Amino acid sequence: MGTRENQYQLLLEKFKKQGLVPLGLMTNQAWDDDPKRLAFTFARYKFTAKMLSGRKDVLEIGCADAFASRIVLQHVERLTVTDFDNVFIDDINCRLSEKWPMTCFQHDILAGPVPGQYDGIYALDVLEHIKRNDEATFMANMVSSLAPHGTAIIGMPSLESQPYASPISREGHVNCKSMPDLRVLMEQYFHTVFIFSMNDEVVHTGYHKMANYLLAICCESRQ
Numbered sequence: 286m287g288t289r290e291n292q293y294q295l296l297l298e299k300f301k302k303q304g305l306v307p308l309g310l311m312t313n314q315a316w317d318d319d320p321k322r323l324a325f326t327f328a329r330y331k332f333t334a335k336m337l338s339g340r341k342d343v344l345e346i347g348c349a350d351a352f353a354s355r356i357v358l359q360h361v362e363r364l365t366v367t368d369f370d371n372v373f374i375d376d377i378n379c380r381l382s383e384k385w386p387m388t389c390f391q392h393d394i395l396a397g398p399v400p401g402q403y404d405g406i407y408a409l410d411v412l413e414h415i416k417r418n419d420e421a422t423f424m425a426n427m428v429s430s431l432a433p434h435g436t437a438i439i440g441m442p443s444l445e446s447q448p449y450a451s452p453i454s455r456e457g458h459v460n461c462k463s464m465p466d467l468r469v470l471m472e473q474y475f476h477t478v479f480i481f482s483m484n485d486e487v488v489h490t491g492y493h494k495m496a497n498y499l500l501a502i503c504c505e506s507r508q
Contacts, residue, residue, distance in 0.1 A: 309350025310376045319451070321485075328486035329498070330356040333407050333438050336502055337361055340405035344430060346394050347411030351377045355385050361405065369393040395422050398429035406431050409440040413458045420460060424474050428508045437503040439471065440483075446497035464493035467501055476505035 288294050308316055315322045330353040337343055338360040348354055348366035350373055358364045365388040368374055374391045381389065392399050395415070406427055415423045431437055442450065444461040462470070464480055471478040481488050482496030493499070 307380055309352035309380065310373065311350045312352040324486050325498075326353050327356065328488070329409050329440050329483070329500070330354070332481075332483075332488050332500060333357055333409065333440070334360040336438060337405040337407065337436065340436075342401070342403045342432075343405035343407070344399055344401075344403040346399070346406065346408040346427060347414075348377070348389075349373050349410075351387070351389065354387065357407070358385055358387055364388070365390075365399070365401075365403070367392040367394075367399055369395075394426050395419055398426045401430060402432045402435075403430055404432045404435040405437075406435065407438040407440070409438075410442070412439055413441045413461045415460055417460050420470065424470070425508075428474050428506050431506055431508075433506065434504075435506070437475070437506075439467070439501045439503065441467070441499055443482075443493070443496050443499050445494050449497070462499070464496070464499055467499055471501050471503050474507055475503035476507060478503050 288297060312323065334357040337357065341362045343357060343361045343364050345351070345354055345357070345364065345366040348368050351366045354364060354366050366377065367390060369392065371391045374389060377389045381387070408427065412420065412423065427437065442454070442458065442461050444463045447455060447458065447461055450458065464482070468478055468480055479502040481500045482491050482493055483489070483498035483500060484496060488500065
């Protein structure tokens with residue numbers, strides 16, 4: 286079997302060599318139930334990747350299946366991904382590629398900082414799952430693993446978006462915030478905070494009450 290256009294023969298050669306790349310657990314569910322959600326997820330990771338471009342050691346907190354984490358790995362030297370749920374860690378380790386190496390292990394950020402120092406840390410769709418009483422622990426432990434001149438990026442659904450969120454999303458969202466409240470929290474731990482709005486896959490600086498997602502870029506740790 287061959288392709289009608291010669292340049293696409295590479296597709297068949299790659300398929301014969303390594304087969305089809307499997308989706309991760311969370312990505313598989315999204316692809317089956319709501320494919321457009323993957324566009325939003327990839328856009329968040331691309332924004333994060335561009336903001337952390339050139340960093341040497343980057344840490345992801347709450348990586349879930351880490352399917353989109355490869356986008357960040359394209360732009361940084363080394364990537365470590367962690368999640369508190371071993372179900373996701375086992376899934377990631379089954380799909381790791383030598384071409385796209387990343388360090389992966391189970392870690393509960395509420396139990397303590399991730400060992401080591403990183404010049405970039407990000408947590409996308411994590412803070413809204415952290416109870417308000419635990420958010421100080423989450424932030425303090427995250428900042429403890431950040432190098433003195435490192436950058437942290439926090440992404441989360443806005444409080445205003447929740448009436449439109451899917452049931453599976455709302456079930457775990459115990460701590461969504463409006464932009465002003467997110468800024469107040471971030472400024473307790475960083476001297477400089479930039480917050481962007483996001484609607485679907487578009488990042489912008491528009492009116493925060495109309496945003497369905499928020500991205501905070503945080504620099505100059507106070508710790």
